Amino acid sequence: MMGTREYRYKTSHSLPGPGDGGRTGSWRVQRPVINTELCTPCKRGAEACFICWLYCPDCVISRTVPPVIDYEYCKGCAICAEECPTKAITMVDETDSHEGDEASSARADEAAPPSACADEGPRPCT
Amino acid sequence: MHIIENGNVAAALGVKLAGAQVIAAYPITPQTPLTEKLAEFIEAGEMRAQYIPVESEHSALAACIAASSTGARAFTATSANGLLYMHEQIHWAAGARLPIVMCVVNRAVGAPWCIWNDHQDSISQRDTGWIQMYACDHQQIIDGVLKAFALAEATSIPVMLCYDGYLLSHTYMPFEVPDEGKVGRFLKPFKPPYALDPANPANLNTVTLPDVRMDVLGEMAHGYMEIRYLLQEDLRAALSVGQEIEDEFASIFGRGGNALVEPYRCDDADYVVVGMGSLTYQLRDVVEALRDEGHKIGVLGIRLYRPFPDQAVAEALGAVRGVFVIEKALSYGYEGALCSDLKAALYEHLVKGGGNGGPAEDGRDRGQPAFVKGLVAGIGGRDIRTLDLTDALRAGMAATAGGGAKGAPAEERPDWIGIKL
Ligand code: SF4
Numbered sequence: 321m322m323g324t325r326e327y328r329y330k331t332s333h334s335l336p337g338p339g340d341g342g343r344t345g346s347w348r349v350q351r352p353v354i355n356t357e358l359c360t361p362c363k364r365g366a367e368a369c370f371i372c373w374l375y376c377p378d379c380v381i382s383r384t385v386p387p388v389i390d391y392e393y394c395k396g397c398a399i400c401a402e403e404c405p406t407k408a409i410t411m412v413d414e415t416d417s418h419e420g421d422e423a424s425s426a427r428a429d430e431a432a433p434p435s436a437c438a439d440e441g442p443r444p445c446t
Numbered sequence: 447m448h449i450i451e452n453g454n455v456a457a458a459l460g461v462k463l464a465g466a467q468v469i470a471a472y473p474i475t476p477q478t479p480l481t482e483k484l485a486e487f488i489e490a491g492e493m494r495a496q497y498i499p500v501e502s503e504h505s506a507l508a509a510c511i512a513a514s515s516t517g518a519r520a521f522t523a524t525s526a527n528g529l530l531y532m533h534e535q536i537h538w539a540a541g542a543r544l545p546i547v548m549c550v551v552n553r554a555v556g557a558p559w560c561i562w563n564d565h566q567d568s569i570s571q572r573d574t575g576w577i578q579m580y581a582c583d584h585q586q587i588i589d590g591v592l593k594a595f596a597l598a599e600a601t602s603i604p605v606m607l608c609y610d611g612y613l614l615s616h617t618y619m620p621f622e623v624p625d626e627g628k629v630g631r632f633l634k635p636f637k638p639p640y641a642l643d644p645a646n647p648a649n650l651n652t653v654t655l656p657d658v659r660m661d662v663l664g665e666m667a668h669g670y671m672e673i674r675y676l677l678q679e680d681l682r683a684a685l686s687v688g689q690e691i692e693d694e695f696a697s698i699f700g701r702g703g704n705a706l707v708e709p710y711r712c713d714d715a716d717y718v719v720v721g722m723g724s725l726t727y728q729l730r731d732v733v734e735a736l737r738d739e740g741h742k743i744g745v746l747g748i749r750l751y752r753p754f755p756d757q758a759v760a761e762a763l764g765a766v767r768g769v770f771v772i773e774k775a776l777s778y779g780y781e782g783a784l785c786s787d788l789k790a791a792l793y794e795h796l797v798k799g800g801g802n803g804g805p806a807e808d809g810r811d812r813g814q815p816a817f818v819k820g821l822v823a824g825i826g827g828r829d830i831r832t833l834d835l836t837d838a839l840r841a842g843m844a845a846t847a848g849g850g851a852k853g854a855p856a857e858e859r860p861d862w863i864g865i866k867l
């Protein structure tokens with residue numbers, strides 16, 4: 321009988337979290353940009369909603385005020401934009417997205433750490 | 447306890463004894479009585495298991511995959527087109543390394559629609575990464591179910607136990623029902639190496655990249671190729687694990703012996719006929735008749751077809767003059783899959799290795815068989831008459847007699863036994 325460690329070694333078995341599928345940020349054609357004027361936690365200045373955090377299949381949206389997207393791993397699937405109840409998230413073509421996004425989410429290459437533990441590299445969902 | 451029952455009941459009793467916890471199956475002839483029997487056991491409270499009635503065979507195996515992922519001992523069964531409808535999930539179960547056991551009650555595949563026996567259904571699943579065992583009688587079915595669970599759980603590889611539709615599934619034979627206490631000693635409760643747990647979420651078999659990658663813990667994780675390589679390695683290792691389990695079974699129950707091949711009168715044989723399933727026991731009668739005529743011929747039954755017991759096959763056939771392979775299936779466009787596999791094993795172990803037979807007592811060099819002749823029989827349930835088998839093998843041997851070690855069978859000898867064209 322195989323032990324858990326050996327089983328994990330022999331199967332595609334991993335912990336959910338950003339980066340589990342590799343650096344999926346390079347897949348992105350459109351990037352999600354959060355409009356903090358429409359986003360509920362931003363407007364209230366308190367933890368709320370976080371539906372985007374819940375639905376993001378790659379766990380790359382932080383549960384913070386404001387929610388921050390880790391573009392290193394965001395694959396641009398637009399699920400967050402689809403699910404956001406206040407329509408605060410817009411999908412912007414990557415070619416057009418270099419201007420105006422500082423106001424909402426930072427760009428990946430010069431981003432502030434998307435969450436407190438970002439310096440430690442990829443991490444499991446919390 | 448000794449009882450007389452049909453092969454499907456033997457399988458159902460085996461599943462009950464094995465303590466399967468989840469059964470998901472869709473009825474299809476000739477498997478139907480097996481699943482009905484299991485449903486009856488559960489309904490009557492004789493078996494503590496969940497029976498999941500599903501809308502298709504694809505769903506049946508999907509349900510078993512889910513059940514096995516939660517750590518349950520899962521069982522399904524099917525035949526023919528039902529097995530083919532499962533095909534995508536069959537690959538999945540192997541890649542996911544889930545120890546599901548499935549009885550395949552062998553039946554011909556449509557078109558044209560045909561409910562009778564041959565081996566085309568399970569042979570066509572040869573390359574899915576499952577272990578495939580073939581039973582020859584009811585004792586091997588009921589014992590086989592227990593061994594299948596033991597082997598599946600020891601290797602984390604799913605197992606198909608294949609037995610002939612009607613010829614075994616619907617015929618009545620005496621067999622021994624293993625004692626429950628002994629079964630408890632042989633088959634320990636299933637302890638899954640990982641079971642789905644909401645408190646410890648995990649990704650199972652998500653998109654896995656061509657190359658290795660850093661996982662979320664910062665550890666190097668396998669790519670698809672590594673995972674498939676490890677499956678192949680473990681399948682090859684399952685040859686010896688299967689034999690260990692067979693030995694363990696024999697020590698507890700006092701029957702069984704060779705998990706890989708079953709030789710009958712092969713020791714002094716000039717010719718050996720190879721087959722799988724109930725046909726190999728019928729061939730024993732043929733061999734006896736031919737021995738009475740003075741032909742030195744034996745039978746080699748293949749018990750474990752995947753992983754293929756290449757070494758055992760080559761050892762059994764290294765000193766014979768000729769090999770006949772009789773199959774109830776074809777790799778259409780070429781020949782029977784077993785015939786090709788067997789020839790590859792002989793090439794690997796005898797031709798490349800320079801032969802293991804050496805000169806025999808009569809001075810004939812028997813480093814390797816002079817010929818391997820594939821024959822097809824019983825396709826779509828065509829009756830395989832013992833007389834036809836005897837005639838075909840006698841003709842095959844006559845064609846090579848006196849032709850020296852390199853004599854080849856005459857072309858006019860029928861390749862399809864019993865064909866009426
Ligand atoms: S779903 Fe929309 S409103 Fe809710 S936190 Fe996310 S961006 Fe803000």
Ligand code: SF4
Pocket residue numbers: 352375376377378379380381389393394395396397398399400401
């Ligand atoms: S587009 Fe939104 S939901 Fe999709 S990966 Fe990026 S952040 Fe997550």
